[in-house]
């Protein structure tokens with residue numbers, strides 16, 4: 001028992017140290033400290049030829065903006081979808097080129113994953129990538145620092161809808177209503193390997209949040225309106 005407690009304590013310590021040094025070397029956001037009723041919806045892993053278009057339709061319907069963390073190899077296949085997202089005023093963030101977890105890559109491989117994705121996305125949209133989300137949300141001080149050197153803030157989330165796990169629309173809705181607050185960053189996916197209920201859930205989540213008085217903005221706008229930004 002003592003050993004387990006010690007291991008848990010060591011892990012917690014390691015995690016805290018990692019997070020603290022990551023924050024020092026490169027900014028990492030799980031949510032943003034803000035007084036206004038603002039929330040950022042984020043969509044990972046696309047573009048997907050059908051799902052991303054449908055997500056765009058729902059966002060258009062409610063006239064809200066979101067952030068798409070795009071995987072380079074998918075963007076190469078469907079560049080016009082990335083361009084359409086950007087043209088509609090959504091933000092495009094870097095989610096690496098091949099979506100390999102950073103704890104399995106060398107520093108050089110991680111750097112190449114970041115650089116290759118930014119290069120492609122910037123060529124497609126004409127604007128620099130300002131945000132980076134590591135695959136699986138796995139990062140350490142070194143990757144946060146790499147992103148920072150490439151001019152990007154590392155963005156995680158404080159609300160995981162678990163749409164990636166095939167959760168029902170009702171469960172996704174509950175995840176959001178239980179955890180969303182001012183400055184929340186909510187994780188959705190516009191591309192999942194299995195069947196997801198993201199679209200049905202969005203049709204519940206967006207009107208609920210709007211009704212609660214929240215404005216749905218891009219992550220960069222959320223950060224720019226944080227207390228820290230003054």
Ligand SMILES: [Zn+2]
Nearest residue numbers: 044045135136
């Ligand atoms: Zn991902």
